[in-house]
Amino acid sequence: MEWLSNTLKVPDVALQSAALERQMQLTKPPGSLGRLEDVAVRLSAMQGSEKPSAEKINITIFAADHGVVAAGVSAFPQEVTVQMVANFSAGGAAISVLAKTLGASLQVVDVGTVTDPGTMPGVISRRAGHGTGNLHKQDAMTSEQLAIAMNAGREAVLQAKEMAADLFIGGDMGIGNTTPAAAIACALLGADPVDLAGPGTGLDAEGVSHKAQVLQQALQRYEGLESEPLKVLRCLGGFEIAALTGAYISCAQQGLPVLVDGYITTAAALVAVKLQPGVKDWLIFSHRSAEPGHKAMLEALDAEPLLDMGMRLGEGSGAATAVPMLRVACDLHNGMATFADAGVAEG
Ligand SMILES: Cc1cc2ncn([C@H]3O[C@H](COP(=O)(O)O)[C@@H](O)[C@H]3O)c2cc1C
Numbered sequence: 001m002e003w004l005s006n007t008l009k010v011p012d013v014a015l016q017s018a019a020l021e022r023q024m025q026l027t028k029p030p031g032s033l034g035r036l037e038d039v040a041v042r043l044s045a046m047q048g049s050e051k052p053s054a055e056k057i058n059i060t061i062f063a064a065d066h067g068v069v070a071a072g073v074s075a076f077p078q079e080v081t082v083q084m085v086a087n088f089s090a091g092g093a094a095i096s097v098l099a100k101t102l103g104a105s106l107q108v109v110d111v112g113t114v115t116d117p118g119t120m121p122g123v124i125s126r127r128a129g130h131g132t133g134n135l136h137k138q139d140a141m142t143s144e145q146l147a148i149a150m151n152a153g154r155e156a157v158l159q160a161k162e163m164a165a166d167l168f169i170g171g172d173m174g175i176g177n178t179t180p181a182a183a184i185a186c187a188l189l190g191a192d193p194v195d196l197a198g199p200g201t202g203l204d205a206e207g208v209s210h211k212a213q214v215l216q217q218a219l220q221r222y223e224g225l226e227s228e229p230l231k232v233l234r235c236l237g238g239f240e241i242a243a244l245t246g247a248y249i250s251c252a253q254q255g256l257p258v259l260v261d262g263y264i265t266t267a268a269a270l271v272a273v274k275l276q277p278g279v280k281d282w283l284i285f286s287h288r289s290a291e292p293g294h295k296a297m298l299e300a301l302d303a304e305p306l307l308d309m310g311m312r313l314g315e316g317s318g319a320a321t322a323v324p325m326l327r328v329a330c331d332l333h334n335g336m337a338t339f340a341d342a343g344v345a346e347g
């Protein structure tokens, strides 16, 4: 995993200044397009292009199972993970529909569901195991498994780069994965599980309180986690979260902008940024999940997402929903006339 410490690219400062300058010259009061302006300027700097674009989107969903489901932390049974992999492949999931709407490429990487889904169209097998160990009682994974999962993320990004994607969206599928996501956030932020555990797929208040207890017990087994992001990922994470972390670091190494999705992907982003702070420059945060603990993670990352739609699905669905906004931002940036072009008087 030496690649983890490879140098990150840095967004182009000259293009950022040029894009900012252009925004000031477009026929509108400066700043009047609000965050659409920021996003176009950031994309221009990240893509190293005077004409930012969000047309060619690569969506990769990482799917895996979680031993901690045995502790009763999800409203849904574990077999749903592999059933949803089949649903992605058949085109019936929310993200399948969104990918079609956006004309985005969609692939699924199986990083370790409990049962092997076998060969399916659009599903790549990079299995690190048959689900993680139960983080309530043991380390979630071994170092070897962590490396397989993180490499799976890197490989997906290299492919996205090869197909000249403008933007990378990572999605998650794994019943129980709001628990490792919360565990990671608690460990890295020194937060209390009571504040970060939420209903996920639909636990009631009693279920949420049980989940917080499971998290509390899991966290008690470790010390000094705040300064050890890789250990946090290995002991308290999941294969798909590790793959997403690897993918985000890889995007920063390749200079590929990322649209971060919701709760689970933000936990992966948190690990990536703790490992390599420069990753943050490549992340655009798409939406605020309805999962209550998302807010704390976003605040820790000093991130203000574009949308707040009450979504809490995962799969990359929140990020995909924000893509039209990025397209609008790019079209405005690239297509509007300047004051000089249009002969409009400046203020
Ligand atoms: C049918 C279905 C489709 C999903 N797609 C994403 N998730 C989301 O919900 C799960 C996390 O919530 P929890 O920790 O409560 O299990 C993950 O699989 C996540 O991707 C789904 C969940 C279900 C049930």
Ligand SMILES: O=C(O)c1cccnc1
Pocket (backbone or CB within 6 Å): 178, 200, 201, 261, 262, 263, 264, 265, 289, 290, 291, 311, 312, 313, 314, 315
């Ligand atoms: O925001 C998310 O990513 C999320 C929230 C609940 C369940 N699954 C995913």
